[in-house]
Amino acid sequence: MVRRLVFSVLTLAAAQMVAAQSTPVALIGATLIDGTDRAPRPDAAILLRNGWIEAVGDRATTPIPRGARVIDVRGRFITPGFVDMHSHIAIGAWVFDTVQGRPTLRYDYDEAATRELARTQLAFGVTTLRNPAGPTAAAVRIRNRIRLGEQE
Numbered sequence: 267m268v269r270r271l272v273f274s275v276l277t278l279a280a281a282q283m284v285a286a287q288s289t290p291v292a293l294i295g296a297t298l299i300d301g302t303d304r305a306p307r308p309d310a311a312i313l314l315r316n317g318w319i320e321a322v323g324d325r326a327t328t329p330i331p332r333g334a335r336v337i338d339v340r341g342r343f344i345t346p347g348f349v350d351m352h353s354h355i356a357i358g359a360w361v362f363d364t365v366q367g368r369p370t371l372r373y374d375y376d377e378a379a380t381r382e383l384a385r386t387q388l389a390f391g392v393t394t395l396r397n398p399a400g401p402t403a404a405a406v407r408i409r410n411r412i413r414l415g416e417q418e
Contacts, residue, residue: 289333290331290334290335292311292312294311294312294338295338295342296312296341296342299344300345301345301346309324309326309340310344311330346393348390348393349394349395350395351396352396353395353396354399355383355408358373358374359374359376375401381408384408384412
């Protein structure tokens with residue numbers, strides 16, 4: 267079940283990247299859990315265009331534009347992205363530094379670990395997060411890379 271959910275989230279994330287192009291993308295057949303307390307909607311259709319959700323409905327009644335890229339996601343679940351309100355996205359290690367003669371605590375930011383953590387968060391469905399501590403400039407850089415599509 268977890269593998270299906272993770273795959274479904276990744277499918278939607280990949281479809282959204284494709285949908286940023288002008289060709290519409292239709293995800294059809296998944297069970298949609300929309301986060302509004304409504305019952306899950308089996309055999310749903312989600313139409314994406316230019317990076318936005320344009321339509322959501324039942325596959326049988328939702329019109330799919332001619333020329334749309336259709337992705338069959340039957341047997342999968344699609345949910346809204348999760349929000350992590352306490353995530354340390356810009357990570358590294360605290361180092362006790364005595365080089366200057368006076369002991370100080372220094373934070374060594376780890377770019378590779380931060381990129382991997384961002385990929386892992388997305389793989390588990392986290393699409394929005396709050397970074398309550400850590401190096402703000404590094405967190406802003408990773409956010410900007412994600413927005414620009416430079417971060418996988």
